[in-house]
Amino acid sequence: MIRLSHVVKSYDHKTNVVNDLSLEIPEGEICVLIGESGCGKTTTMKMINRLIEPTSGTIEIEGTDIRKIDKISLRRNIGYVIQQIGLLPHLTTAQNIGLVPKLLRQPQSSIAKRVKELMEMIELPYEAYGHRYPRELSGGQQQRIGVARALANDPDIVLMDEPFSAVDPIARQQLQNSLLKLQDSLHKTIVFVTHDITEAIKVGDKIAIMQNGNIVQYAGPEDILKRPENEFVEAFVGKDRLWKTPDMIKASDIMDTTFVEIGRNRSIAHAIELMKARKTDILFVVATVSEAPEPLLGVVSALELRGGDKEGKKMHEIMRTDVTTMHIDDCLADVLATRSATDSSVTPIVDDNGGVVGVISDTSVLNVLSEIAPEREVQT
Amino acid sequence: MSLWQYLAANWDYVLGKTVQHIELSSVAVAFACVVGIPLGVFITNQKRAADAVIGVANVIQTVPSLALFAFMIPLFGIGYRNAVFALFLYALLPIIKNTYIGIMNVDPGVIEAARGMGLTRFQVLYKVQMPLAVAVIMGGVRIATVTCIGVATIATLVGAGGLGDIIYRGIAMVNFNMILSGAITAAVLALLVDFVLGLVEKRLTSRGIRAQ
Numbered sequence: 213m214i215r216l217s218h219v220v221k222s223y224d225h226k227t228n229v230v231n232d233l234s235l236e237i238p239e240g241e242i243c244v245l246i247g248e249s250g251c252g253k254t255t256t257m258k259m260i261n262r263l264i265e266p267t268s269g270t271i272e273i274e275g276t277d278i279r280k281i282d283k284i285s286l287r288r289n290i291g292y293v294i295q296q297i298g299l300l301p302h303l304t305t306a307q308n309i310g311l312v313p314k315l316l317r318q319p320q321s322s323i324a325k326r327v328k329e330l331m332e333m334i335e336l337p338y339e340a341y342g343h344r345y346p347r348e349l350s351g352g353q354q355q356r357i358g359v360a361r362a363l364a365n366d367p368d369i370v371l372m373d374e375p376f377s378a379v380d381p382i383a384r385q386q387l388q389n390s391l392l393k394l395q396d397s398l399h400k401t402i403v404f405v406t407h408d409i410t411e412a413i414k415v416g417d418k419i420a421i422m423q424n425g426n427i428v429q430y431a432g433p434e435d436i437l438k439r440p441e442n443e444f445v446e447a448f449v450g451k452d453r454l455w456k457t458p459d460m461i462k463a464s465d466i467m468d469t470t471f472v473e474i475g476r477n478r479s480i481a482h483a484i485e486l487m488k489a490r491k492t493d494i495l496f497v498v499a500t501v502s503e504a505p506e507p508l509l510g511v512v513s514a515l516e517l518r519g520g521d522k523e524g525k526k527m528h529e530i531m532r533t534d535v536t537t538m539h540i541d542d543c544l545a546d547v548l549a550t551r552s553a554t555d556s557s558v559t560p561i562v563d564d565n566g567g568v569v570g571v572i573s574d575t576s577v578l579n580v581l582s583e584i585a586p587e588r589e590v591q592t
Numbered sequence: 593m594s595l596w597q598y599l600a601a602n603w604d605y606v607l608g609k610t611v612q613h614i615e616l617s618s619v620a621v622a623f624a625c626v627v628g629i630p631l632g633v634f635i636t637n638q639k640r641a642a643d644a645v646i647g648v649a650n651v652i653q654t655v656p657s658l659a660l661f662a663f664m665i666p667l668f669g670i671g672y673r674n675a676v677f678a679l680f681l682y683a684l685l686p687i688i689k690n691t692y693i694g695i696m697n698v699d700p701g702v703i704e705a706a707r708g709m710g711l712t713r714f715q716v717l718y719k720v721q722m723p724l725a726v727a728v729i730m731g732g733v734r735i736a737t738v739t740c741i742g743v744a745t746i747a748t749l750v751g752a753g754g755l756g757d758i759i760y761r762g763i764a765m766v767n768f769n770m771i772l773s774g775a776i777t778a779a780v781l782a783l784l785v786d787f788v789l790g791l792v793e794k795r796l797t798s799r800g801i802r803a804q
Contacts, residue, residue: 263708287710296706302723302798310707311719345800361709371708 213239214260214401219269221255221425229255230266231425237418239368240399243323244412247422249444252406256422257371260403261290273369288312289401291362291370295378298358299346306331306342309361316365330360333394352383363398372404377413388414401585409449413437413457421445434460462548464540466580467561467570473501476509476528480517483527487514494558496568497531505567508560511535537562540569544580547572595776598769606758606773610781613754616672617740617785618746620679624736628684629729632691633717642692649685657682657743661750675744677682682743683736690732694725723798732788741782745774755781790795 214237230252237243245253252310258264259271262283271278278286292298299308309330310323316354318326328338334356346354355375362370376384392415395402406412413433420430421444429441431573437460440446474483474495483495493514498506510531522530536550537560551559551572561570623647635642655663660678668674698721706720722729748756755778762770794802 258708261708263704284712286712287708289710290706292707292708294701294705298701300702300706300720302800315711315715345798347800355647 213237213274213483215272215275216256216259216315218274219256219259219271220267221252221264222260222267225267227521228267228425229488230259232269233426235420235430237401237403239401240525241417242395242402242404242415244404244406244416244419245422246406246409246419248414249407252425253407253422254373257403257405258375260369261287261292261371263287282557288316288321288365289367289369291365291367291376293355293358293362293370293372295374299354299361301346304343304345305336305349305357306338308346308357309364312365326364331364334361334390335358336360350383351379354382354385355379355387356390359387359394363400367400369401369403372402374405377408379404384411391415413460421448434462438465458545459543461544461580462540463538463542463544463561463572464570466544466547466576467540468576469570471496471560471568471571473498473506473568474512474527475500476526476531476572478527480522480525480527480530483512483517494571495527496560496571497527498568505563505565506538507566508535508562508568509533511556511558511560513557535560536546537568538572539563544577548577551577595769595772599731599773602773604794606777609740609753609755609758609774610777611757613741613744613778613781616675616679616744616752616754617737620676620740620744621683621733621737623676623680624683624687625733627680628687628732629691632688632720632729633695635688635692636695646685646692649688651680653685658749661746665750671753672752674750675747675754678750679740679744679747684740686732686735687729688732690735691725691729694728694732695721697728698724724801726796727793727801730789730796732787733791737789738782738786741778741785745778 214235216233216235219230219233220228222228233252233256235243235256235368239489245256247253255264259266260273260278262278273281281457300311303311310327313323313326319579327342331338331342336353336356341349341353341357346357355378358375362372376387379387380569388411404412404415413436416433418430419436421434421436421441422428423444429436429445431439434450436445437457440449472486472490472492472495472501474486474497476497476499486495487493495512497509497512499509500506509528510533512531516530516532535556536554538547538550540561540563545561551574557573559572560568561572563569595681631645651659660681661674664674664678668677702720702724703716706716711719731767744754745756745759747754748760755774758774759771759778762768762772762774
């Protein structure tokens with residue numbers, strides 16, 4: 213874990229580039245620092261490997277104040293990927309990747325093995341690419357070598373300073389995907405600086421939105437999208453962002469929580485009264501009605517109440533049990549797909565324990581869509 | 593008698609003077625490298641020192657070569673040492689300046705990447721800055737060498753020998769073949785040495801940064 217406490221950086225002792233910033237970066241997660249240029253995000257990152265020394269405040273890695281660690285050995289144990297020209301142009305890709313292990317005087321054979329292993333991992337095999345120079349590679353390939361180089365000494369922490377901003381959009385997406393894939397197996401603690409909110413949402417486990425040298429909001433991408441702390445975050449993220457990332461919208465965001473439950477042993481007369489009183493035509497049958505979410509047994513609509521043969525029957529005898537429920541964490545796309553596949557008018561939503569907590573109808577979907585849709589100018 | 597006949601008859605004399613000439617120039621350039629390259633590297637971190645050092649080297653360069661040899665007489669008297677020192681001063685400017693420019697022009701992003709990876713200052717210098725600046729530095733050494741070979745022809749006036757001996761003797765004797773044999777040898781020597789240094793430069797420059 214990396215912990216920054218009350219970190220201040222000032223170059224002229226008048227204005228603070230980084231202003232009393234505190235941040236905890238959990239182990240094994242990708243933490244994205246994002247903000248407009250000049251917000252202090254890069255400065256903050258460079259203080260972690262002491263390329264920049266804070267004016268005041270402390271930075272700890274695994275509980276050790278980094279000022280107590282020798283700068284050079286600190287940096288050798290932190291991977292560092294920078295924008296564009298991070299590779300040393302006079303060295304081959306293999307030499308670039310093997311540079312830090314070589315400086316650490318690791319045996320030649322183990323360096324060669326490590327280099328091959330890393331190049332395999334980034335899908336630029338040593339045999340084909342090991343002897344090329346950086347300028348003989350595309351921007352995307354260069355950046356992948358940069359990532360491999362950062363991992364050469366198997367550091368726990370990797371700092372990435374706008375690593376993918378200089379490559380074209382398609383290569384950038386591929387790089388982001390391969391970073392996520394690598395991270396799934398490596399579980400490094402990654403500090404990732406970017407100014408691209410799309411990228412932040414895609415790669416970040418946590419996003420720290422920065423403004424004027426401090427953090428405005430530090431949360432997971434979903435929280436940032438759904439619950440922006442203030443207008444700055446909302447404007448920065450973009451009002452229509454949620455629209456562009458529908459997988460961030462979960463069933464729990466869409467569902468209506470004002471559904472009506474009825475006990476399994478209640479009578480038809482009771483059900484009719486309940487429907488009238490609560491102005492609904494659908495009841496969720498549970499064992500006993502309580503404040504806590506109860507497992508759903510079935511659904512009773514006005515249709516099931518009709519017919520003479522049902523007289524004197526209890527709810528559990530007439531209810532429909534072929535109801536498709538969905539989980540609160542299912543995303544909008546799944547909800548829409550399921551709803552169009554079933555002809556039920558409502559979809560009950562259940563929590564982790566199977567207790568029903570809400571309901572999604574066509575109306576609730578429409579409401580959400582109209583809320584998150586980008587505003588359009590009305591033609592007159 | 594033609595130039596060829598003159599050379600054929602006096603080859604041992606011309607060769608002896610050529611060896612002397614090479615010795616004068618190469619010793620001067622070698623000293624200039626030993627002093628100039630570290631100095632050029634040093635001043636990359638010291639803006640004020642850089643201005644002073646390059647300023648002084650510039651002034652030395654503006655002194656006419658003949659006068660420079662004369663200035664050295666009170667210090668070294670006449671002869672070999674006088675000539676070597678004057679040539680050394682002449683060679684300094686291109687070497688210091690090119691080293692300085694070469695190092696300063698290394699992409700700051702590359703240096704930052706190297707520092708971020710945990711290279712010490714010294715490692716950044718010899719693993720990154722020097723290899724990247726080597727073409728520019730070698731350019732300075734080549735200019736210095738060619739200049740020295742040219743200027744060394746004047747060294748004869750302070751009694752240091754070299755191809756200048758042949759040229760001035762030829763002038764005194766109004767012997768064209770003699771003048772030409774000295775002048776042409778000096779010119780060919782300069783071109784040849786520049787060519788060889790060019791090969792060295794290419795050898796020292798990584799394939800990754802060589803001009804295509």
